[in-house]
Amino acid sequence: MLETEPPPSAVPGRYDAAFKGLAERLTSVARRVVGDAAEAEDVVQEAFLRLASDPVLDRPADEVAAWLNRVTLNLAFNRLRDTRRWHHRAEKGGRLHAQTASDDPLHAVLRSEQQEGVRAVLSQLPDKQRDCLLLRHSGYSYAEIAATLGVPPGSVGTTLARAERAFRALHEES
Amino acid sequence: MPHPDTGTWRAWLDDEVLVPDADRHLSGCLDCTREISRLREDASHASTALALLDPPPAAATPPAAAPSRPTTTRRDRAYRPGRARQWVTSAAAAVIAVAVIGTPVGRAAAADFLSLFRSERVALLAIDEPSLLKTAEALGQLGKVHDVNEAEPVEVANIRQASARSGINVTVPDPATLPDGTEASPVIRVIDEQQLRFTFGEADTRAYLSQFDDADRELPAGYDGATLLVNVPAAVVQEYRGPDGMSGVLVGHAGTVTADVDGDIDLDTLRVFLLDLPGLPDSVTRQLATIDDWRTTLPIPVPIDRVGGEETTVDGAEAILIQEQGLGSGLLWQRDGVVTGVAGNMDEAALRAVVDSLRAP
Numbered sequence: 001m002l003e004t005e006p007p008p009s010a011v012p013g014r015y016d017a018a019f020k021g022l023a024e025r026l027t028s029v030a031r032r033v034v035g036d037a038a039e040a041e042d043v044v045q046e047a048f049l050r051l052a053s054d055p056v057l058d059r060p061a062d063e064v065a066a067w068l069n070r071v072t073l074n075l076a077f078n079r080l081r082d083t084r085r086w087h088h089r090a091e092k093g094g095r096l097h098a099q100t101a102s103d104d105p106l107h108a109v110l111r112s113e114q115q116e117g118v119r120a121v122l123s124q125l126p127d128k129q130r131d132c133l134l135l136r137h138s139g140y141s142y143a144e145i146a147a148t149l150g151v152p153p154g155s156v157g158t159t160l161a162r163a164e165r166a167f168r169a170l171h172e173e174s
Numbered sequence: 175m176p177h178p179d180t181g182t183w184r185a186w187l188d189d190e191v192l193v194p195d196a197d198r199h200l201s202g203c204l205d206c207t208r209e210i211s212r213l214r215e216d217a218s219h220a221s222t223a224l225a226l227l228d229p230p231p232a233a234a235t236p237p238a239a240a241p242s243r244p245t246t247t248r249r250d251r252a253y254r255p256g257r258a259r260q261w262v263t264s265a266a267a268a269v270i271a272v273a274v275i276g277t278p279v280g281r282a283a284a285a286d287f288l289s290l291f292r293s294e295r296v297a298l299l300a301i302d303e304p305s306l307l308k309t310a311e312a313l314g315q316l317g318k319v320h321d322v323n324e325a326e327p328v329e330v331a332n333i334r335q336a337s338a339r340s341g342i343n344v345t346v347p348d349p350a351t352l353p354d355g356t357e358a359s360p361v362i363r364v365i366d367e368q369q370l371r372f373t374f375g376e377a378d379t380r381a382y383l384s385q386f387d388d389a390d391r392e393l394p395a396g397y398d399g400a401t402l403l404v405n406v407p408a409a410v411v412q413e414y415r416g417p418d419g420m421s422g423v424l425v426g427h428a429g430t431v432t433a434d435v436d437g438d439i440d441l442d443t444l445r446v447f448l449l450d451l452p453g454l455p456d457s458v459t460r461q462l463a464t465i466d467d468w469r470t471t472l473p474i475p476v477p478i479d480r481v482g483g484e485e486t487t488v489d490g491a492e493a494i495l496i497q498e499q500g501l502g503s504g505l506l507w508q509r510d511g512v513v514t515g516v517a518g519n520m521d522e523a524a525l526r527a528v529v530d531s532l533r534a535p
Contacts, residue, residue, distance in 0.1 A: 032227040118223045137224045142190045157190065158181025164216035171223055 022065055023048070026072045029138045033076035033122075034083070035115060043079060047072040066147035069140075073131050073148075080119060121170045129163035136160055177206055184213050189455055197460060312453045315382040317374040327363035327411065333535045339364045340408035342427045342512055347414075348531035353520055355417030360425070367408040367429070373401045374444075386452040394447050400437030402444075416519065423518035423528060424504075430511045488529055495522065505529055 023044055031040035047068055051057055056067045122130050128149050135145045136156075145160075146153040178186070178193050183206065185191040193199075200207050330336050337344045349358040376398035380389045407429030416422030435441055449459050486495045486505075493507035496517070503525050504517030516529050 031229075032224065035227070037229075114226050118226055121223075133220055134224065136188075137221050142185060142188070155181065157183075157185030157188075158179070161180045161184040161213055161216070164184075164213070164220045167223070168216045168219040171219070 022068055025138075026068060029069075029134060030072055030076040032134065032138065033073070033119070034079050035119070039079065040076070043075045044072055046075055062144075062147055065144070066150075069135065069144070069148040070131075073134070077123065077130070080123065117174050118171065121167055121174060124170055125163060125166055128159055129166060132156065132159045133163040133167055177203065180209060180213070183210055184217075187213060187217065187457065189457060309454055309458050312382070312451065313448070316379045316451075317372055318378070320371045320373065327365050330362050330364055333362065333412075336362050336364050336410045336412075339366070340410045340427070340429070342408065342410055342429055343534060344410050344412075344427050345425075345514075345532040346412065346535045347423070347425060347516075347528045348533070351524075351527045351531045352414055352423055353416065353518065353524065356422040357415045360412035360414045363411050363413070365409045365411075368406045370404040370406060371401055372404075373399060375399070383452070388452055394439055394443045396437055396439030397444070397447070400435055400439045400444065403434050403436055405432045414518075423520075424516070425528075425532070426515040428513045430513075488526075497522065 026044045026047065027037075027040045030043040031037055034040050034043060050071055051064070051068060054067070056064055059067075122134065125133065128151070131149060132145055135148060136142075140148075142153050142156040145156050149156075149159070151159070178196075178199075182191060182193060186193045186196060187210065200210070328339075330339060333344050333346060336342075346360075349356075352358070374397055376393060379393065379397070383389045383391050409426060409428035411427075412425040414423040414425075435444060449463055483494055483496045486493050488505060488507040489509075491507045491509045493505055496504040496506070503520065503522050504515060505525055506513065506515040508514075514532070516525060516532075518525060518528065520528075
């Protein structure tokens with residue numbers, strides 16, 4: 001469950017239903033991007049707050065879900081970009097040190113480096129490929145991906161194949 | 175038939191499109207076969223890398239931790255790390271654990287469907303997690319499972335005790351071949367033999383078929399009430415801990431899986447019927463159908479959405495090599511009635527050095 005839910009009174013009924021059905025899934029995807037549970041929840045909450053004042057709310061549920069997927073991914077990648085800028089500045093200023101919260105600091109640092117490598121490669125892909133790759137490998141169907149990207153379902157296979165090939169090439173280079 | 179384009183093949187791999195006569199085309203088209211192989215490798219790489227972004231099991235906060243997986247009870251049974259898997263830290267090692275000691279659903283999936291035989295060889299069954307769950311769920315609806323008592327791993331003091339309890343002549347690696355810092359004395363666990371019984375029911379099966387508007391499908395004679403008996407053999411797992419206290423190297427041994435049917439139906443008829451059922455992932459049935467000597471070949475499910483797998487050999491025996499970039503590798507093979515698996519956070523060459531050093535203690 002999210003710790004901070006948006007005000008249900010903002011959009012009664014529809015809002016609650018959409019929220020319950022989608023928030024958990026979106027939070028998991030956002031967490032893959034931003035790397036932190038609380039920050040992922042913030043991202044999803046912001047997406048839902050935007051939804052509350054967006055005309056798409058009057059559209060069918062699948063369009064609402066696609067809109068939320070799109071906005072959540074954009075917000076998450078924006079936040080990732082901002083965080084990396086901050087890290088860059090912090091490293092230059094000598095303020096950043098290794099996280100040692102884990103019982104196994106060496107393992108945590110190695111894992112953290114691997115995760116940063118994956119996120120860096122994701123950020124290099126064209127947006128459509130990046131989103132397609134992330135959604136597919138987070139369990140979204142081709143129909144859901146097509147709706148999110150605003151492309152015909154028949155083109156998802158091509159985008160996904162290109163995304164996976166590019167991702168692998170960049171990741172192996174890195 | 176014209177060559178389907180790359181996007182179509184990619185969607186076909188995910189069971190998102192139908193490609194008419196795909197098998198016939200692939201059997202005669204080397205280009206498309208290669209393309210599919212590359213697509214599989216690319217997808218596997220991406221899936222494995224993206225899975226790194228999920229929190230590690232200890233830090234996971236279910237249920238939101240698994241974005242892609244259905245939150246069904248069956249899923250939980252299959253993939254929540256149980257006591258047997260808590261000490262398994264690398265995905266490659268987990269695959270070996272799934273194959274050698276198994277999870278309930280992993281075993282059930284293999285046993286219900288794949289194992290109507292005496293295992294003398296191993297073959298790779300490339301399967302992603304949704305397909306494995308889909309297969310297990312479909313088969314579970316055809317009847318009733320009885321007497322499943324999940325054997326817990328029991329720690330024993332030494333290899334001699336492990337061999338005596340399991341009936342397997344357990345071999346051990348030369349400590350000199352283990353990665354630097356690995357403890358020379360393993361933690362040894364034995365999982366006792368179990369039998370799984372599954373009785374097929376006509377009513378259950380028709381209810382299942384009715385989901386596909388196929389309730390009137392002809393069932394083979396003797397199907398109703400036939401019981402599949404699967405002996406899941408005892409297994410021994412040696413865990414050589416690494417310098418960080420995590421599993422450094424895992425060595426597993428298991429006996430021969432055997433299966434038989436109690437009832438008036440033969441295994442071949444039952445197998446043909448099961449493979450033809452609607453609702454099973456094409457990618458699974460297609461691979462199984464191509465195993466000619468199915469009575470002696472144990473298909474090892476390898477989660478291609480998490481790791482890469484390929485068929486190879488170990489000292490002449492057919493083997494499966496599982497590799498995950500940056501996380502380690504595993505080898506699994508069968509010889510003289512014993513399936514052996516070795517996995518660790520090392521590359522293939524280092525792994526093979528460990529494998530080659532296995533000797534009786």
